[in-house]
Amino acid sequence: xxxxxxxxxxxxxxxxxxxAGQLFGELARLVYASENFAEVYQAICAAAPxxxxxCDHASMLLRRGGQVVPVGASDETARRIDELELELxxxxxxxxxxxxxxxxxANLLDGCPWPALAARVVAETPVRGMAGFRLIVDxxxxxxxxxxxxxxxxxxxxxxxxxxxxxxxxxxxxxSDANRQQAATLMGGLQSxxxxxxxxxxxxxxxxxxxQQAFDILRRASQDxxxxxxxxxxxxxxxxxxxxxxxx
Numbered sequence: 063x064x065x066x067x068x069x070x071x072x073x074x075x076x077x078x079x080x081x082a083g084q085l086f087g088e089l090a091r092l093v094y095a096s097e098n099f100a101e102v103y104q105a106i107c108a109a110a111p112x113x114x115x116x117c118d119h120a121s122m123l124l125r126r127g128g129q130v131v132p133v134g135a136s137d138e139t140a141r142r143i144d145e146l147e148l149e150l151x152x153x154x155x156x157x158x159x160x161x162x163x164x165x166x167x168a169n170l171l172d173g174c175p176w177p178a179l180a181a182r183v184v185a186e187t188p189v190r191g192m193a194g195f196r197l198i199v200d201x202x203x204x205x206x207x208x209x210x211x212x213x214x215x216x217x218x219x220x221x222x223x224x225x226x227x228x229x230x231x232x233x234x235x236x237x238s239d240a241n242r243q244q245a246a247t248l249m250g251g252l253q254s255x256x257x258x259x260x261x262x263x264x265x266x267x268x269x270x271x272x273x274q275q276a277f278d279i280l281r282r283a284s285q286d287x288x289x290x291x292x293x294x295x296x297x298x299x300x301x302x303x304x305x306x307x308x309x310x
Contacts, residue, residue, distance in 0.1 A: 099235065099238075099239040100133065100134065102235045102239070103122045103133045103134030103232075103235070104134040104135075106120075106122065106134065106207070106228070106231070106232050106235065107120040107121055107122055107134040107135055107136040107140065108120075108136050109228075110136065110207075110209060110225075110228060111136060113224060113228055114209060114221050114224045114225050114228065115216070115217075115218060115220055115221045115224065116191070116211045116213065116216030116217045116218060116221045117209045117210070117211060117217075117221065117225075118139075118188075118189070118210060118211055118212045118213075119135075119136050119137055119139045119140040119143075119189065119209075119210040119212075120135070120136045120140055120207070120208060120209050120210065121134060121135040121136065121140040121141065121143070121144050121155075121207075121208045121210075122134040122135075122197075122205060122206070122207055122208065122232065123144060123148075123155055123156075123159070123205050123206050123208065124197070124204055124205035124236070125159065125203070125204050125205055130148065130156065130159065130205070132144045132145075132148075133205075139187050139188065139189060139210065140208070140210060142186065142187055143183055143187060143189060143192070143208075143210060144208070146179060146182050146183060146186070147179060150176075150178050150179050150182070152176050152178065152179055153176045153179045153192070153194070154166065154167060154175075154176065154192050154193060154194035154208070155192075155194035155206045155208040156194075156206075157175075157194065158194030158195055158196045158206040158208075159194075159196055159203050159204075159205060159206045160203065162196075162267065164193065164194065164195050164196065164222070164225075164267065165193065165194045166191075166192070166193040166194075166217060166222065167180070167191060167192055167193075168191045168193075168211070168214070168215050168216070168217040168218075169190060169191060169214040169215050170183060170184055170189070170190050170191060170192065170214070171184070171190060171214055172214070187210075188212045189210045189211065189212060190211060190212060190213060190214040191210065191211035191212075191213070191214060191215070191216055191217050192208070192209070192210050192211075193208070193209045193210075193217055193221075193222070193225065194206045194207070194208050194209075195207045195208075195209075195225055195226070195229040196229075197229065197232055197233050197236050198233060199233070199236055199237050199240045200237075200240075204236060204240070205236065207225070207228065207229050207232050209221075209225060219269070220283070222265075223265065223279050223280065223282070223283035224283050226265050226279075226280060226283065227280065227283050262276045262277050262280055263276075265279050265280060
C-alpha cells in the first residue's frame with residue numbers, strides 16, 4: 063500500500079446535506095427488498111462516487127468457486143480496470159483480497175506497485191488513482207470494494223475514511239448474500255459491532271493508529287457522511303417486511 067502525503071487537503075470536500083444519508087437509506091432498502099443481490103452490489107458501486115471524495119468509478123470483486131469475478135461496477139471504466147487486473151493477475155483489488163486490508167496508489171503517474179497494470183490503465187482509461195478494500199465474511203477473505211479516481215492525488219485520508227464506512231456497509235450485503243441471513247440474525251451481528259470492528263481494523267492498518275483513534279476517525283467519517291452505522295442496521299431490519307417472501 064502506497065502511503066498518502068500528510069499534506070493532502072481534506073477541507074475542500076463538502077457533502078450536500080442529506081445526500082449520503084439518502085443514498086445509504088436506498089442501499090439499506092435494497093439489501094432486504096431485493097432477491098437479486100447483483101442489484102445490491104451494483105447500487106453500492108453506483109453510490110461510491112457520490113459518497114467518497116475523489117472517487118469517479120467503483121467496482122466489486124468477489125471470490126466464487128475458487129475464482130475472483132466481477133459482481134458490480136459503476137460504469138464501463140470500472141469494468142475495464144477489473145478486466146485488466148484479472149487478466150494480469152496483479153493490482154490493488156486482488157492484493158486487498160489476498161494480502162492486506164487496503165491498498166492504495168493515489169497517483170499512478172508517480173511510480174506504482176503494479177507497473178504493468180498502471181501502464182494499461184493509464185493508456186486505456188482516464189483513471190489515475192486506484193484503491194482496493196477487503197470484504198470479509200465469517201473471517202474469510204471473500205472480495206474487495208474497488209475505487210478509482212480520474213485525478214492524480216485526489217484520494218485523501220478523508221477519502222479512505224469514507225471508504226471504510228462504505229466497505230463496512232458492503233460487508234453487510236455480502237454477508238447477507240452469502241448466508242441468506244434473516245433480519246434478526248443479521249441485526250445481532252451488527253449489534254455486536256462485527257462490521258464496525260472490521261472498519262476500525264481497516265483504519266488501524268491504513269493509518270498505523272490504535273483502536274480508539276481509528277474508532278474516532280470512523281465516527282467522524284460516518285457523521286460527515288450523514289449516516290450512523292447503527293442506523294444502517296436499523297434500516298436493514300425495518301425493511302425486512304418489504305422483502306419478497308417465498309411460499310412453500
